[in-house]
Amino acid sequence: MLDTVLDALHTGTRARGGPLPAGGPDAVAARTRAALGDVLPEHGDPGALHTLVTALAAGSADPADPLCAAHLHGPPLAVSAAAELAVSVLNPSLDSWDQAPAASALEALVTHALAREAGHADALVTTGATESNHLALLLARETQGPATRLVHGANAHHSLPRAAWLLGLPDPVPVPTPAGTLDPAVLDNILARLPGPGSPVVVAATAGTTDAGLIDPLPDIADVCARHGARLHIDAAYGGGLLFSDRHRTQLAGLDRAHTIALDLHKLGWQPIAAGLLTVRYPTDLTALRQRADYLNADDDTDAGLPDLLGRSLRTTRRPDILKIAVTLKTLGRTGLGTLVDHVHARAQDLARLVGARPALDLYAPPPLSTVLFRPAGAPDPAVAAVRRTLLAEGRAVLGRARPDGRLWLKATLLNPHAGPDDLTALLDLVEGHTPR
Secondary structure, three states: OHHHHHHHHHHHHHHHOOOOOOOHHHHHHHHHHHHHOOOOOOOOOOOHHHHHHHHHHHOOOOOOOOOEOOOOOOOOOHHHHHHHHHHHHHOOOOOOHHHOHHHHHHHHHHHHHHHHHOOOOEEEEEOOHHHHHHHHHHHHHHHHOOOOEEEEEOOOOOHHHHHHHHOOOOOOEEEOOOOOOOOHHHHHHHHHHOOOOOOOEEEEEEEOOOOOOOEOOHHHHHHHHHHHOOEEEEEEOOHHHHHHOOOOHHHHOOHHHOOEEEEEOOOOOOOOOOOEEEEEOOHHHHHHHOOOOHHHHOHHHHHOOOOOOHHHOOOOOOOOOHHHHHHHHHHHHHHHHHHHHHHHHHHHHHHHHHHHOOOOEEEOOOOOOOEEEEEEOOOOHHHHHHHHHHHHHHOOOEOEEEOOOOOOEEEEEOOOOOOOHHHHHHHHHHHHHOOOO
């Protein structure tokens, strides 16, 4: 069956012939419908595995293609994908120790080690920044009370105000970020003017914005939070990978002063989705998550030494995503992962220089991480949008979009370590070639 899957992946990739299937949503849906046929046939089809994996590969956005560069959606490391196979076969579930003895021990060891990398004491495994941000606000509410108010920059991830809504917190206070990052002086003024002296507040800062990869001035924000007695959460889902790089980790100065940090290793960690973490400075904050279910963590079992796993997640049944992370850390080491981080950062600098050398293109700003924003010079927003959609429809390139200054920019998020100068040049040639004159 493994040979079947590998053959189907190759067959589908050849059929696609590029970073994205051509034809747009209707064409892809039609081809998928034809491959699937009857969803639940009267009699089974022994060739279904090959047929459907082929269809999936042919109809996928392939993050391993250098011209697939729209989102924080990177090519997974082969060693991590191989580890996922073992997880699928063994099928442990981390809701009780007797379902996942080794996996629970592995998770405890690796999460503590990764928390220490961020200057914290413990970490929970999550499905990504959305869950991590939700958990961070939940811990803030349970620590400080239901009147806790979220203060966040306009550059913050959309999951933060949504989490405040889901948790029944007071209406969040958004802070304008005209320069793209959270201004400590403006934050200081807002915290000073919030009603009710001593009212509980959690400030959310960002280390790696989704649109441009910008990093808030974390040390200054931490100073402001300390001055006002505000709790600090840092969403470092994108930028947290800089911790592995000796060259770039200084951009994360102040990260350890947060109460909670969101990290995503399926971004600058090259893990198969999902591989998120929420680190905590104070382990006592996690007591809010404790739950009891007699069939999973009876008191006498816990007293007898069986680890209690229910307080390690809001989920009950969950995969041991920690295995692929552990395999990656052990296989590549800090140097190997740091090299990958440095490499994609350098490719972003290369792309920015190439854009700057072309009069027909405008560069938004030098990239602090691996995201480059650019646009056809002088083109109106509808024309910029049309270039992106045409490239998608033709299956030629996958670019994202962002409006950091109100104008529409094309977004190239470079997470592929194998992308080279020729690939970057080809990407810009495609944009220029599809821009109306």
